[in-house]
Amino acid sequence: MRALVIDDSRAMRRIVTGILTNLGYEVRDAGHGREALDVLDEGWVPDLATIDWNMPVMDGLQFVSAVRSNPAWRRMTMMMVTSESEHTQIVRALAAGAHEYMIKPFTADAFRDKLALLGLLPQEVAL
Amino acid sequence: MSTTDTGQRRRGSDSRPVITDLMDEDTILAVAGDAWISLVGEDEVLVPIPGEMPGDVLSSWVDVVGPWTGSVVLTTGRATAEALSRALLRESAPEVLDDEDVEDAFGEIANVVGGSIKAALPGPSGLSLPQVGHSPLVRNPADVCRVEVLWRGEPLTISVQGALPPLPVTH
Numbered sequence: 001m002r003a004l005v006i007d008d009s010r011a012m013r014r015i016v017t018g019i020l021t022n023l024g025y026e027v028r029d030a031g032h033g034r035e036a037l038d039v040l041d042e043g044w045v046p047d048l049a050t051i052d053w054n055m056p057v058m059d060g061l062q063f064v065s066a067v068r069s070n071p072a073w074r075r076m077t078m079m080m081v082t083s084e085s086e087h088t089q090i091v092r093a094l095a096a097g098a099h100e101y102m103i104k105p106f107t108a109d110a111f112r113d114k115l116a117l118l119g120l121l122p123q124e125v126a127l
Numbered sequence: 128m129s130t131t132d133t134g135q136r137r138r139g140s141d142s143r144p145v146i147t148d149l150m151d152e153d154t155i156l157a158v159a160g161d162a163w164i165s166l167v168g169e170d171e172v173l174v175p176i177p178g179e180m181p182g183d184v185l186s187s188w189v190d191v192v193g194p195w196t197g198s199v200v201l202t203t204g205r206a207t208a209e210a211l212s213r214a215l216l217r218e219s220a221p222e223v224l225d226d227e228d229v230e231d232a233f234g235e236i237a238n239v240v241g242g243s244i245k246a247a248l249p250g251p252s253g254l255s256l257p258q259v260g261h262s263p264l265v266r267n268p269a270d271v272c273r274v275e276v277l278w279r280g281e282p283l284t285i286s287v288q289g290a291l292p293p294l295p296v297t298h
Contacts, residue, residue, distance in 0.1 A: 008256065011212065011232035014219035054238075054256055083242025086250050104239045105165030 001122050002046035005029040006036045006063065007081070008055040012104075016050055016081065019108050023115070024122040033058030037066055040073055047075075048120050051098070053082035053089070061096055068097035077118055081106070143294070144195055145270040146287050149248055152274045158243040159274070159285050166239060167214045167278075177275035178282030180204065186262035187233040189241035190290065193252025197270065197290045199241035200262050201233070203283040208233045210279065230259040244287055262286070267293045 003025045005016045013029045020027050028044065030036035032055040049067070051060040058066075060080055067073045079100040080093045090101050102114055115121050156175055163171050181204040188200040203211070212232035213220050221228065234257035245252050265271055270289030275282065 009231055009235040009238070010228065011216055011235045014216055018217075018219040054254055056256060083239050084254060085242060085246040086252070088251055104242060105162050107165055 001048070001120065002026045002028075002044070003048040003050065004036055004039060004044075004046040005050050006031075006033065006055070006060065007050075007052040008032055009052070012052065012081075016111075019111050020048075020050075022108075023112065032056055033060060033063030033066070036063055040067070040070075045073055045076055047077060048115070048118075049076055049078045050081045050102075051078060053080060053084045053093070061093060064093065064096045064098050077120060079114065079118070143291070144249075145267070146195060146197065146272045146289055147269070149195055150244075150272060150287070152272060154247055155244065155272060155274050155285055155287060156276070158247060159240050159276070162236070162240045162243055163278070166236060167211065168217075171214065171278070173276040173278055173283070175274060176277050178277050178280075180282050180284075181206070185229075185233060185259065187230070187237035187257055187259045188263060189237050189257050190255035191241065191245045191248065191252050192255070193245075194249045195252070195289070197288050198263050198286075199237060199244045200286045200288060201237045201240065201283065202262055202286070203278075204281060205229075207278065207281040207283065210281075211236060234259045240285065263288070263290070266291055269293060 003020045005013050007013045008031050017027045028039055030039055034057045053060040064078055078098045080098045081102045083104040085103045093101055100114055100118055160173050163173055183205045184202055185205045185208045186200055186202040188198045190198050209229050212224055212229045215232050238257040245254055265288050267289050273286040275284050
């Protein structure tokens with residue numbers, strides 16, 4: 001399975017990449033939404049995108065909307081991973097097309113639980 | 128007798144809360160403690176004891192803009208910021224952490240703590256991207272809520288401070 005980790009924090013990209021790699025994912029990363037769209041434009045469409053909200057150039061909400069406007073990227077599951085925890089923000093993200101919402105800080109176990117909920121744990125890990 | 132409103136008197140709508148109306152040190156400590164456990168490690172605790180800050184300090188902060196506007200600022204020694212960055216990254220940490228790695232990781236810690244503080248404030252509010260460097264100035268000493276803690280025996284402060292100067296005093 002493939003995942004695209006989108007976060008302007010290099011530290012957070014390393015942490016999330018580490019979790020996903022340990023679960024067997026092939027991972028690429030991007031520092032903002034525009035850079036992530038460039039990855040998709042290359043034809044590298046992941047099963048999962050983890051998306052920070054506040055980023056320079058293109059924020060997470062704009063990225064989600066851009067993905068939703070392209071039917072070729074419809075099968076990609078999008079999970080916001082962000083420190084924005086207001087209820088209205090969560091509703092906005094889900095309304096824009098995100099599938100799941102994870103609030104920072106989180107543990108590796110909580111992250112794995114979210115993936116299980118989304119049916120995105122690689123089979124050998126889920127067993 | 129009638130009076131004329133010259134605009135000099137403060138109207139009810141001109142009032143704005145200061146941070147101590149909205150939260151106290153215990154709330155900041157609880158929020159930061161939770162963030163520490165998730166980010167830095169389960170056994171990592173913040174001990175609410177003041178310590179002497181070294182000369183070479185680094186601050187990271189995020190701005191909150193909403194019914195209350197200000198910054199959530201973390202300040203510690205540069206060496207402690209590096210240790211914090213390494214603890215945050217754990218097995219993902221590169222062998223050598225350069226200044227950019229430390230500033231990025233320390234900024235992300237401010238982002239997460241700031242996001243949790245924002246959640247405890249009245250909303251809706253916006254959160255800025257994290258910044259790292261010299262702490263923003265305190266504009267209104269009455270609009271500051273600050274805790275001093277020790278992490279692994281090293282001092283760290285978390286300051287939730289207003290960005291706006293005090294309102295003029297009316298008579």
